[in-house]
Amino acid sequence: MSDSREKGDITRLVRADNHIQKIVGEYGLDCFPQEFDVIPAQKMLEIMSYNLPVNYSHWSFGRDYEKQRTQYEYSGGIPYEVxxxxxxxxxxxxxxxxxxxQVLVMAHVYGHNDFMKNNIYFGRTRRDMLTSASESAGRLRKYEEQYGIDEVERLIDAAQAIQMHIEADLFQESAIQPESAEPKRRPQKMGTPFADLFDFDGQLTSKSFEEKRDEARKLKKKIPAEPDPDMMGFIMKHSPRDFEEWELDVLSVIRDQSIYFMPQRKTKVMNEGWASxxxxxLMSRLFQDGFLTPEEHGxxxxxxxxxLASNPFGLNPYLLGVKTxxxxxxxxxxxxxxxxxxxSESPDKWKTDLNVGKGMEKIFEVRRTHMDWFFLDEFMNHEVVEESELYIFGSKQQGNVEEFTVEETNWSTIKDLIVRSFAHSGVPLIKVTDGDYGGKRELYLRHFYDGLTLEEEYARQTLRHVFSLWDRPVHLETVEVEGNSETRIQLTYDGKGFSKINLGTYVKE
Amino acid sequence: MTVRQMDWDFSKRGQEDVARHQKKIKDSIRENIADVISEESIISRKKGQTVKIPIRGIKSYQFIYGKRKGGGEGGGGYGLGHGKKDKGDVIGRRPAPNGEGDGPGKGGKPADAAGEDYMETEVDIEELIQMMMDDLQLPDLRKKEIAETVVPSGWSFEDVEKHGLKPNLDKKRSFKNAIKRAADSVSKLAEKTGKPMDVCQKALNKFKGDYQKALELLQTENPEAELEEQEDKLKPFIQHGDLRYRVPKENTESHSNAVILAMMDVSGSMSTTKKYLARSFFFWMVEFLKHKYRNVEIRFIAHTSEAKLVDEDEFFHKGESGGTICASAYDLACQLIDTDYPPAKWNIYAFHFSDGEDWDPAKTMLSVKRLMEKAPNMVGYGEIRTEVAYGQQLMRNFEESFSLERYTSYRDSDFEYYLAQRAELPLAGVILKNKGHVYPALKVFFSKEKRV
Structure with missing residues (x-):
């Protein structure tokens, strides 16, 4: 009985889908062919926590999966979409x-489809990640068998810790080279500049020691030539640690996935806003066209x-995106x-109504050319902030109670905070400034402070992970704020413990 | 078709990784066992073997932005929200994560909005005990080998022998043997001579049970004539071989009893927090001992300047005014041992908590000595100093009177404990400054017992 009912359900969904496809075309959305898989809740939760239908194993996915499951059990059927x-x-x-x-989700999905096909930040992403991820999941499983779960886990832990610090030019061909379909070849190692003073049987080559020393000095300056925001790529290429082939493969898998998801991270608000x-x-049309009964429409x-509900304690990207x-x-x-x-300085300018009808054209253009940071910077105005009913809240301890109160409703202050938090996709900008710090092949990272400090405990734990990849002392330069004074500090982890050096304090007026 | 039903094989990956995560949580509990076991939810649990305790989630560390300091005193984080609100509107409240208050275990609730990443995890008490046992390296407790004490319980005569002392002669049994032998002889005589049973009986009676003489008579021409006057009733004539002597035997009984004599100063200076530490300590002490003894009892001795037996609720929750004479508690403990808990049958664990105040420490030391003479398994003294210690410290007196040596914990240099230099003296002292000290205190107490 349930079999035939399921078939009936599918037939109805196919009919709705065909109709949605038709009107999507009429509205001018430009989509990839769309496929829908109807799957059990458990699988859905799994995809949501693993980001992909099949992915490698890691405890953090298990943690997220359990969280999703609990949320699902308590929420009672939120219309999940992936x-x-x-x-x-x-x-x-x-x-x-x-x-x-189901129809709502389908309509929403077509919005995402069009966005991901047309937004320029998606232009160079790999569209074959599903196959690739399932292949790499198999390889990582083999590594676990061969080298032990703990060994692989430690490496994944470390790789995930720095996976946001990648830089791939999304408009360049190189960013889409399928990197992890095959186990990685070892990249060119930095090596010691003196290595080729000797040929393979140990004879001195024609270059003099002085020549090599000068070359080495030059080389030292060049690594990296400019501060490199691609920390992960830099470590993979230049780490003094001798990575095994399989280790490089694991790092590449994680790096490639991070690159793959980068456009989505950069366009969360736009993507959800556009789809909503x-x-x-589309849902109004479907109702008009009789594909939904009034009850169903209700x-x-x-x-x-x-x-699109107002979340009193968090930003709702669907709401902010659609309002914008x-x-x-x-x-x-x-x-x-x-x-x-x-x-124009006139407040009446907001009442201008020339009926020029350029709205559709403009939003299609914006969905092509923008990412959240610029989108919000350019288009979030007082109307958007007011219509989204945004505020900034703070918390205060009152005796044994922590109290949350609205601290700011001024639109430009709010916009400022939002735009700042969307800069660099919300990831603190940290660059490798020296791969041979102190001439001892130590790694020097510098946080480009822009008013927001780092969470220290997280910074320390992440540095430990960086150390495990670099195998030599790692340094992080950042800023600590205490009242009105900003102190530049250098935090070092040498494999045994942390040390902190004060690089100078600046007191604001 | 663009919509299709996919009945995916339920991949095991999700469940497998849930298990990997769970294992990490267990490891984290193990590492933070000192904090975990002093959670209030454990001792206040309604019933059952599992408790929910807040533990810090296992985090994925990355470089992230810190929480910006919010406005005002004790400002926490800040965030963005939606809703029709004006400046100053309160949008929510929750118990403060780190209450300044005196109560233990406050806050630590799983955070919703902008708070710490705590999650509630269900843990089995038994599992916690196993973790502690592993850490304490108390294999004897871990294996749940019941410790038994054997005591004599008087004499009994269950066996008998053919030789023995006259006083131990078992007359009844000897008599029975004689009857049995007489009956046997009659049957045998009848068989051998073909004479009727009553004639044989008479012959036997004539010769006072002598089988040989009776046989000879019966084998003569006319024995009936000679036997006319004899009775034909069976008469036992006890012979030497019939005698049985009782074997005296010493009896023993096995016991597996432990009693905890929980003593505590309940005068005004013992705040809720201080009492909580004691409560947590005694809770685990009972749980531990249950692994070692079949029967574990706990008696609560509350004292001010006088000591009295109270119930658990009164012990932990009711304060009293009055002075502080710790000796009173030790005296009552001695008295209880004399009346209810003979050391031969009971393993005695006595532990006293106070904040160090005592109006007559010299007298207390005498009382402690008396208690030590009662052959207890362990005696412990815990001084609770949740505030900066000023005033009297009874620990000093213990130190001097029993030549205790002071140690600090390797893991937590803030934790101090005192052990008797004489290895065989089952006495330990601990100083508890916070919840985290309950666990090392237990450790000291039980490790010392192991060494005694």
Whole structure:
């Protein structure tokens, strides 16, 4: 009985999907072919915690999976959606969701599909990550058998600790080279500059010692030539530690996945905003066209409200994203743009209504060219902040109670904070400035302080991981703030313990 | 078709990694056992063998931004939120993560919004005990080998022998033997001579049970004539071979009893926090001893300037006014041992908690000495100094009177303990300054016992 009912459900979903495809085309969305897999809740939760349908094993995924499961059990059917950046686009529908929710998710997915196909930051990402990840999962499993789970785990721990510190030019061919499909070749090692003073049987080569020494001095300056934000790549290439082939493979797998997900990290608000913007349009159409009964439409409305709900303790990217897109659409339809309008000091400029109808065109353009940082910087205005009802809250301890109060509602202060936290995808900017610090092949990292300090305990623990990859003392230069004074410090981990050097204090007026 | 049903094989990976994570949590509990076991939720659990305790989640460390200091005193983090609100509106409250208050185990609730990454984990008390046993290296406790004490329980005569002392003659048994032998002889005589049973009986009676003489008579021409006057009733004539003597035997009994004599100063200076440390300590002490003895009892001796037996609730929760004479508690403990817990049958563990104040330490030392003479397994004294110690420290008197040596813990230099220099003296002293000291205190107490 359930078999035939399931078949009936699928038939209905296929009909809805065909119709959505039709209207998606009419609206001008440009999508990859879309595939939907209807899967059990457990598998859905697994994909959400592993980021991919099949991925390598690690305790952190187990932790996230358990968290997801608990949340799922308590929440009672949130309309989960997972869509993967691939061609054809693959998305998952949770078997237990009722029909109107499935349709909502499908409509939402088409928005993501269009976004990932057209946003320039996705232009160079690998669309074959699913196959690649499942292959690398197999290889890592073999490494576990061969070298032991603990050994592999330690390496993954360390790799994950620095996986955000990558830099891949998303517009360049090199960023999409399939790197982990095959075990990695060892990259060129820095070696000692004196190595080729001797040929293989130990004879002195033609270069004089002085020549080599000068070369070495030059070389020393060059590593890295410029501060290198790609900490992970740098370590893989230049670590004094002799990585085994399999170790480099593990590092590459994690690095490649991090690169793969980078565009998604950079466009979370836009991507969700765009998808929400479109599911709202598409769902209205589906209702008009008779694909949803009034009850089903009511059910959808209920869930849509949950997706866009105000979270009193956190930023809702769906809400902020959709409000921003709606605001762009509105302004460009009304003619609230252009140098003259921008320059105008009149508060009435927000009431301009020239009915120029440029809204659609503009949002399609923005979805192509922007990422969150620039998107919010350019388009988040007082209207968006007010419509999203954003505020900054703080916490205070009152006796035995911690109290959260609204501290700021001023839109430009809020925008400032949001834009700053979206800079560099929310990852502190830390660059390798010296791979041969003190002439002892020690690693020197510098945090480019921009007003936000690092969490010290996390910094220390991460440094330990860096040490395990570099095998020699590692240094981190950062800033500590105490009241009005900012102190530049150098935190060092040498494999046994930490030390901290004060590099100078600056007191603000 | 673009929509399809995928009945994925349930991959085991999710479950496997959940198990890997769980193992890491267990390791973390093991590492932080001192903090874990002093969690209030453990001793206040309703029932059952599992408890929920907050432990710090296993984190994935990365370089992240720190929490910006919020405004005002004790400012915590800050964050962004949505809602129609004005400046100054309160959007939420929760118990403070690190309450300044005196109560233990406050806060530490799993954080929702912007707080610490704590998670509630269910742990089996038994599992915690096993972890502690491993750490304490108390294999004798770990194996749950019940310790038994054998004591004499009087005399009994269950066996008998053919030789013995006259006083131990078993008359009844000897008599029975004689009857049995007489009956046997009659049957044999009847068989051999073909005479009726009553004639044989008469013959036997005539010769006072002598089988040979009876046989000879019966084999003559007309024995009936000679036997007319004899009775034909069976008469036992006890002979030497019939005698049985009792064997005296000494009896023994096995016991597996332990009693904890929990003593505590309950005068005003002992705050809730201080009492909590004692409570946590006694809780685990009972759990430990349950692994060693079949029967574990705990008696609560509360004292101010006088000591009295109270129930658990009163012991831990009710304060009293009055002075402080610790000797009173030790005296009552001695008295209890005399009346209820003879050391021959009971393993005695006495432990006294105070904050160091005592109006008559000299007298207390005499009382402690008397207690030590009662052959207890272990005696411990715990001085609770949750505040900076000023005033009297009874530990000093222990140190002098029993030549205790002062040590500090290798793991936590803040933890001090005192052990008797004489290895065989089952006495230990500990100083508890915070919750984290409960565990090392237990460790000292039980390790010392092991060495005694």
């Amino acid at each position: 869509v993967l950046n691939s061609n054809p686009s693959r998305a998952f529908l949770m078997k237990t969701n009722p029909y109107p929710i 913007f479109w599911h709202m349009r 059910y959808y409305n209920l869930y849509n409200a949950r997706v 897109f709606l605001n762009i659409e509105k302004r460009y339809n009304a003619g609230q743009f252009g140098p003259d309008w921008e320059r």
